[in-house]
Amino acid sequence: MNDNLESTDELNHIDSDRLLRLSLDMGEGMLKSGAEIHRVEECIRRICLAYGVAHVEVFAITSLIVASVRLSNGDMSLQMRRVYNSSNNLMRVEKLNDISRTVCKNLPSLDEFEKMILNAKKETQSHWILQYLGGVLVAGSFAILFGGSILDALVAALMGMIVIFIDNLPVKNLDSTVKCVVTSFICGLLTCVFVNFGIGHDQNIIMIGTIMLLIPGIAFGNSLSDLVYGDILAGVSRLVQSLIKAVLIAVAFGLAIFTAGVLL
Incomplete structure (x- = not known):
């Protein structure tokens, strides 16, 4: 599947923590750029499930995102992200949506996933x-x-x-x-x-x-x-x-x- 996660059954606690952090980075970027709440929650949920997480719960409002995942072995991870300021950057929302679809389809390594998020933050500012x-x-x-x-x-x-x-x-x-x-x-x-x-x-x-x-x-x-x-x-x-x-x-x-x- 990728360099870090050879199969969805081998997703460990460390990987799940990092996956959840990257998923929250995606959600935070979308929320800060003016995306709807249900799209933010759905983005985080789909990414986590695509990488083999057994169960995902996401709750988001305009200033806070809380997400938890449960692995097939029973291990759990919970993280939250405070969102302070937001703006309207629909180019970034579109870019992050594209990344979400690509990640769910191709399951890149978490290192590649992180690079994609960083590139989206740099590239989606209008001239x-x-x-x-x-x-x-x-x-x-x-x-x-x-x-x-x-x-x-x-x-x-x-x-x-x-x-x-x-x-x-x-x-x-x-x-x-x-x-x-x-x-x-x-x-x-x-x-x-x-x-x-x-x-x-x-x-x-x-x-x-x-x-x-x-x-x-x-x-x-x-x-x-x-x-x-x-x-x-x-x-x-x-x-x-x-x-x-x-x-x-x-x-x-x-x-x-x-x-x-x-x-x-």
Whole structure:
């Protein structure tokens, strides 16, 4: 079968611990990248069963993954993984899904499995040019869609570039929601400044284009998917997080408008 595990019957306690750790690495990567809870649990379960584990139990929510395996000889292994921050990286989710299918089909050695996970973490970050291009197109297009002028779209596109720039700043230990709120306030304030000096006509339209880059649409959709699949705790948790984040974004833009009214 592979170099480390010659047959599924020879899976020992040390191998099961490592297999479970690698499976949790996969699940953590998917959860951090915005995957649905049921996909995370299914990924871990299928990988462990493919390598000959007799029984697998997985429980995941938006901030925690707990998994246990039982071997055919009765040995058990239990591990948990705390997940602190998450983002939206569907390229990484797709890559990890492909790895999961490959692993379940071909059963590579655990060393090869680990290399595949490390490569996925390195390769699935979009090029910075594509990120900025996406920010410009999304913000500018929505400004036009909601009735803005070409100048409004250009200002919204600039705000989109600022959103991407702040999002990619290497700031450690800063919660993604806090970063999003700070970004909203900065972009809202700059929008008011631009419009006040005649660069742009409708600050509301410009802000709408910018907000489209910030609202947690994927997280909201995933929360509904989790609820449909019966993951009530995870679905409600993610839904509440999405709603709170959306409210904070609106408050940040409102505070920016108020601040601009006082200062300008």
